[in-house]
Amino acid sequence: MTVVLRTLRVESNGGGGLSDLTDRVTDEIRETSLDAGTVTVFVKHTTAAVTIIEVEPGLVDDYEQFWDRLAPREAAYKHHLVPGEDNGHAHVRASTLGPSLVVPFVDKCMTLGTWQRVVMMDFDTPPRTREVVLQVMGE
Amino acid sequence: MTVVLRTLRVESNGGGGLSDLTDRVTDEIRETSLDAGTVTVFVKHTTAAVTIIEVEPGLVDDYEQFWDRLAPREAAYKHHLVPGEDNGHAHVRASTLGPSLVVPFVDKCMTLGTWQRVVMMDFDTPPRTREVVLQVMGE
Amino acid sequence: MTVVLRTLRVESNGGGGLSDLTDRVTDEIRETSLDAGTVTVFVKHTTAAVTIIEVEPGLVDDYEQFWDRLAPREAAYKHHLVPGEDNGHAHVRASTLGPSLVVPFVDKCMTLGTWQRVVMMDFDTPPRTREVVLQVMGE
Numbered sequence: 001m002t003v004v005l006r007t008l009r010v011e012s013n014g015g016g017g018l019s020d021l022t023d024r025v026t027d028e029i030r031e032t033s034l035d036a037g038t039v040t041v042f043v044k045h046t047t048a049a050v051t052i053i054e055v056e057p058g059l060v061d062d063y064e065q066f067w068d069r070l071a072p073r074e075a076a077y078k079h080h081l082v083p084g085e086d087n088g089h090a091h092v093r094a095s096t097l098g099p100s101l102v103v104p105f106v107d108k109c110m111t112l113g114t115w116q117r118v119v120m121m122d123f124d125t126p127p128r129t130r131e132v133v134l135q136v137m138g139e
Numbered sequence: 140m141t142v143v144l145r146t147l148r149v150e151s152n153g154g155g156g157l158s159d160l161t162d163r164v165t166d167e168i169r170e171t172s173l174d175a176g177t178v179t180v181f182v183k184h185t186t187a188a189v190t191i192i193e194v195e196p197g198l199v200d201d202y203e204q205f206w207d208r209l210a211p212r213e214a215a216y217k218h219h220l221v222p223g224e225d226n227g228h229a230h231v232r233a234s235t236l237g238p239s240l241v242v243p244f245v246d247k248c249m250t251l252g253t254w255q256r257v258v259m260m261d262f263d264t265p266p267r268t269r270e271v272v273l274q275v276m277g278e
Numbered sequence: 279m280t281v282v283l284r285t286l287r288v289e290s291n292g293g294g295g296l297s298d299l300t301d302r303v304t305d306e307i308r309e310t311s312l313d314a315g316t317v318t319v320f321v322k323h324t325t326a327a328v329t330i331i332e333v334e335p336g337l338v339d340d341y342e343q344f345w346d347r348l349a350p351r352e353a354a355y356k357h358h359l360v361p362g363e364d365n366g367h368a369h370v371r372a373s374t375l376g377p378s379l380v381v382p383f384v385d386k387c388m389t390l391g392t393w394q395r396v397v398m399m400d401f402d403t404p405p406r407t408r409e410v411v412l413q414v415m416g417e
Contacts (some may be wrong), residue, residue, distance in 0.1 A: 001140030001279030003314045003416050005384050036142045038179050038274055040316050040380050044391035046332040053234040054185040058217030059227060066210060066231045071344060078336030088337060092344045095331040099394070100380050102179050102239050104274035106144050111272045113183035116238070133389045135316055135382035137415070138142050138276070140279030175281045177318050177413055192373040193324040197356030198366060205349060205370045241318050241378050243413035245283050250411045252322035255377070276415070277281050 012122035037138015049097035176277015188236035290400035315416015327375035
């Protein structure tokens with residue numbers, strides 16, 4: 001049994017946008033010596049989150065708009081009383097969706113269904129570089 | 140340390156309905172040689188998700204209705220511009236709840252509280268057979 | 279590879295309130311012999327959940343109010359037809375946010391970003407003692 005930590009730097013567009021991480025996670029698993037186990041995909045930020053979705057452009061729009069309605073950017077947030085802060089919506093969304101996703105793999109491949117893609121949602125306003133940790137564990 | 144992959148086939152009712160997987164997950168852990176570790180319950184579909192809930196019939200209805208309100212089936216989804224697609228609500232719900240759940244186990248038993256049950260929510264419309272992967276890891 | 283189970287008892291305030299578990303989880307990992315791996319933080323209750331958030335007091339209020347709007351305590355729940363039950367909102371919230379969170383660690387430290395804190399949300403009404411299991415796995 002082995003534990004391998006990898007870090008991805010992801011250039012996001014911000015604004016609630018989605019980044020597809022699937023191919024990069026797949027590559028990182030292949031580069032380890034592990035055949036089977038789990039990968040924990042963990043985003044090191046409080047205004048971004050990870051999940052799985054079908055990356056169909058219409059659906060991606062639907063999903064971004066779903067979060068816009070659920071925790072609107074324009075709503076009143078006490079967090080904005082802190083000087084310089086204007087991203088209460090991004091924190092609320094990120095904590096609800098969650099920064100951590102665990103995916104099994106076998107024969108060096110994640111056990112994803114046909115349409116499943118591992119994605120990061122960057123709910124914060126500006127584009128930026130995000131760090132995503134992959135903890136690959138198995139044998 | 141060992142990794143054991145099992146696959147469950149779950150006959151779901153669709154329509155946002157719940158399937159209780161607890162007894163089947165319990166059985167699969169018992170059939171491995173492992174005493175302690177984690178089980179990753181992972182549904183291989185973009186319109187179903189896994190979570191934990193108390194399976195009390197009134198509460199199950201409450202929970203299904205909660206998702207009906209949060210992402211209504213009747214709302215407008217761009218995903219429906221793809222020929223044949225009518226399940227935008229199911230995708231939005233599944234990506235929000237998430238396809239992956241990790242539960243610790245010791246002495247071959249999951250560390251569940253008295254009322255906790257491991258369940259799959261099938262948010263898609265028709266009944267169908269769903270695949271749920273269990274990655275059992277431990278010693 | 280080793281598996282170490284620890285149990286935290288957390289005195290919560292109930293009422294949708296947040297408890298910061300970060301320092302206690304950090305301590306428990308340090309007390310194991312493990313250097314790298316994952317910790318699965320798992321709350322053994324159907325009306326509490328775990329996530330990560332920046333613990334800034336205004337934002338904590340925002341987040342508690344977000345859940346108050348999403349699944350209001352005062353709404354009608356069929357679960358309340360069960361004698362003695364009045365916490366349908368707490369169940370709905372807990373199952374949506376989820377009882378399980380997996381965080382990688384290296385050099386005995388969780389790979390948390392600067393503002394990330396591991397927290398429990400107790401969505402139930404009364405203050406009480408909650409049990410949180412930590413499954414620490416790694417090498």
